[in-house]
Amino acid sequence: MLKKTLALAVLATVATAGAAEARDTIRIVGSSTVYPFSTVVAENFGKSTSFKTPVIESTGSGGGIKLFCAGVGTEHPDIVNASRRMKKSEFETCDKNGVKDIVEVRVGYDGIVIANAKAAPAFDVTREQLFMALAKEVPQGDKWVANPYKKWSDINPSLPNEEIEVLGPPPTSGTRDAFTELVMDAACEKLPAAKALKDAGDDKTLKQKCQSVREDGAYIEAGENDNLIVQKLGANQTAVGIFGYSFLEENADKIKGAKVDGKEPTFDNISSGAYPVSRPLQFYVKKAHIGTIPGIQEYLNEFTADKAWGPEGYLADKGLIPMPDAERAKYKEAATKLKTLTAGDL
Template identity: 70%
Template sequence: MKRKTLALAVLATVAVAGAAEARDQIRIVGSSTVYPFATTVAEQFGKTTKFKTPVIESTGSGGGLKLFCSGVGVEHPDITNASRAIKKSEVERCHKNGVTDITEIKIGYDGIVLANSKAAPKMKITRQQLFMALAKDVPAGEGKLQPNPYKMWSDVDPSLPKTRIEVLGPPPTSGTRDAFAELALEGGCKKIGWIKAMKKQDKKKYKAICHSIREDGAYVEAGENDVLIVRKLEANPEAFGVFGFSFLDQNADKVQGSLVDGVAPEFENIASGKYPVSRPLFFYVKKAHAGTIPGIAGYIKEFTSEKAWGPDGYLTDKGLIPMPDAERMKYRKDGAGLNNNIMM
């Protein structure tokens, strides 16, 4: 009994002492899309400097910003990764909790691809066809909607293959899903005249029409695990999958990306902005932590160096699509000065 009490007491003291101690390691949270890039930079940073390797958690963009904006102090993360820009409501939350100076650094682009097995023919699709195939409600004549009746791709457009519509994609919690809905579906949705006109009058309804994905089994939520989607596509040549470009890049012998609006999801096309379904990736830095947590400036410097995010950098090897020179210059400067560059 005595020994037990002693052990508990020792543990409690150690625990409390540890919590009070200052942190000497950068803590990063956020998007699972940025995670492969951030971890690569963190490892490089840890191995080439005297600082400890930053700890990176993959929490999703929204979850990361929530943690990031919860306050200033060692118990809160220093940096959050995001596969979308910070929202106004999130900035307000940050300000309310004392996180006033935030530096936004755009790191590059990521393409979202619609891919299928190599065993099946490559598909050519437009964003409008994609919207018609995957939206929850599709227009039936001027101003009218009907629940999505299409079962086969060829029902949407005779030029598409005569196979059942089956798309595996990320769940609603994922930033990839948000971006896919915004870029691919809304991109196709607003080509329909009367829906586009609605954007000005009833923005909420417009968004509901354009961003809702059908729930009748044609779109299968396959979890956040993109490797799993690639494997399922291999097993089922009739199915399509939605995931990030880096997974297509690593598995080019098993799956192929569909042409969207006639553009193939290739490195050059995404970098030049020709491929329509691509989005910027970011990370956000808490300026208040730069003085207390060692290594933040060094981490930013490593991330924004040419050998990391440049056109020949090691991040392109991991699937990051680099930004044009001028943009890289701008964000490198913002990062070096930790400028508060969020205008809201």
């Protein structure tokens, strides 16, 4: 009986190993913002080549990078999409787990929009007002107090006389990371109370004050599914949502984008840098998997072709803001020659 049990265990192990070795489909995880773009590329790739259509999972940038950095081998993802750059600490985790050679490919730009229902009043807000609406603590004089603002008009009479209710991404999302950097940090660091902390060298407290989001119901984490936020905005005319520009583009019949610091979230304003809340989009490739998992290099070729990511490409039709020619050439070369990332690049 023991021999039979051992034999079955060996067979199961061999079968599992065989299944892992036999994986012939590219596996991609990561950003919900990059997900729609990579899905279109994957579908075109599957139709136009002899390779299988890649399997893509929307896990959020942070969650995806964690999966990507867990190790090398067919049980781990081949590519991770990210709506922010990989952090140095994440690169070091990758390295520690044997993920040594990583190729970074920037694919374009995206704006983070503040949007509300099409039928709701137009929203025109500054980054400082967004900070005051969403921060866990705000300065009053030289002290920090629990956020007292209940309505937008409490912050400024020019804002709607409506309860503050913001639907946004969770901490695992690259959109949340980028929003924190481009809105919360950027606005907070201009405040006298924040400058005092910086002058005192208290960077830990400064980061905590600037980046902590209120937990009293004014900010609602809506998961990694940005389409869900769009649906909720349709049902709640007073709510505001935070998500990538591509979702605004796809749902222009249901929602509209707010001006931030006087600039509208348009294709031209994002591509020119005039709109203040924009960020690069990219993906990372596990070089060790190229040649083991069929089609990875060919998938990179499809993504970095002008017909996909160029100014007239099919991704621009989906809301991706194309990079300037020189920048596209740089990352095309990275994808073709498989240039690896170093810690100094981050």
